Amino acid sequence: MSKLKPIAVYIARGITLLLAVSICSFILASASPINPETRYRLSHPGVSDEKVAQMRDYWGIDEPPVQRYLGWLGGILRGDWGKSTSYRQPVLDVIGVRFKTSLALMLTAWTLSGLFGFGIGSLMAVFRGRPLDRIVKRVCLFMCSIPTFWIGLVFLAVFAAMLGWFPFGLAVPAGVPPEQVTLGQRIHHLILPALTLSFLSFSNLALHTREKLIDVYDSDFALFARARGESDTKILFRHGIRNALIPAITMQFGSFAELFGGSVFAENIFSYPGLGAAVSVAGTGATDIPLFLGIVMFSACFIFAGNLIANILTNLIDPRTKEAAR
């Protein structure tokens, strides 16, 4: 029973956070020089004032901002997120379809970076101080500082252009009807963007895991384990992984923000039709404010969900916090 209390607190905090995000993003969107009227005038030169007045009325431009905000928020709560001006579909439908495509990409990248990060971090810790560790550590530090879009371009140049192993972009082969696309083709299209996206966080996780495992190796209980005849490898499997996994899981679920941010770059470079690509469509060329605000709210929920899961899992796995909650 009392175990649910911290979760209730997190959720209450999440709701206030989402309210704050909605207010801030709404204010920013209202303050931008682009509104439906200016956009309409730009795309339809010589439009009549009558038509413009109709438009202003339809979009509620003359209403006071607070009233407009409340109207928008009410719609969000009722499930009416407005209509995307660039896709000519309800915002929620656009997000739904696009997120499904993005999810495949993000989930693959997230799993890859988790496995590689933890594995490489463990390897570095076992070989700590030796040449292998030093080299891999430098490579990881180097990769931490590489921007996603750059590594994406390099992958495209090497694996798609030079070697021709992977397609240049898109989620499915061009010109093939959706029902004829095979799973193999989808995976083939997914690999390069997913690798690009996972490069973002795996070196970070590897360095953190290495640090945590070295702490374990320097700990009193590792000394005692050694005094009882356990080897370095045995200590890793018996004590190391157990102790390093909790921070790694917390980090991995806490990295949803970076994952989402990275997907914007990765999807644009590979023309991958996911939510990340939609962000830039909505935010730049088309200035699709309903979609843009919708994605902001959705991504805030997504990132919050990641942090919530991290908190809950840490509480569940770590026997020490279990005790504290009791």
Place this chain on the structure above:
Amino acid sequence: MLDVKNLSLSFRMYDGAFRRRDLKVIANLNVSVREGEILAVAGSSGSGKSLLAHAILGVLPKNAILEGEMLWFGKPLDAALQKKLRGHQLALVPQSVTYLDPLMRVGRQISKEKETVKELFGRYHLQDEVARRFPHELSGGMTRRILISAALAGEPKVVIADEPTPGLSPHLAEHAMKHFREIADSGSAVLLITHDIDLAVRFADRIAVFYAGTTVETANASDFADESLLRHPYSRALWRAMPQNGFSPTDGTQPYAGSLPAGCLYAPRCAMRTPECVSAPPEPRDIRGGEVSCLYAT
């Protein structure tokens, strides 16, 4: 069973990129443990007692340089032999709960064999349910008994207990010492590392007095009954510093690692010091059934 002869231990340190220096922490240490006895290694903090334990077990950090001789039943105790003995015939009883993995149930940390755990728990009056607890759920007394049983799971010939009593109530400390007495009486040897001279005098058979990384004297516990029975000026000063013997302090402090004097390590504080003391470290000598490293010991 276990003889340590002329042991010296230094740590290799680097000041900047190229300047290397070796920090000496143990010098010319002599100690031997016999079957069925408790040998206490007693000395103040920072005298290198725990490092002696780690050296015997072979779990020193990589930058440690060891010189001298360690013998296990007359055979050289090298890395390969240490590896074979660790956890079986040579066991460590660590200091505190931090020597247990915080995320592992204690039963599994004692032994993989459920039967062994059950038997050891029975011997130390621990309830079977305790095996399913995590280290943070143990009381101080339970932790102590768990740590002792973890060491005994392998049926060791030599048990090294590193400060096993701090933090325990006098009653529990006594209880812990009785466990060590039982282990010794069953034919094993116990090397008890402590800074509690009183405790050592009450429960040990012999006491090695440790000073600045060396043993100045190994005396029978009964020698601590009177100052005149002791051999080394430091042991005598230690005796006089005990509360029941006047509580009188000696001027000066123990020299720290890295600034050890060339000759006798106690010379700078010794009232009997002569020029010979300062020039070279004194060789250990047998006097009245004990071993002492002092030119003027009687």
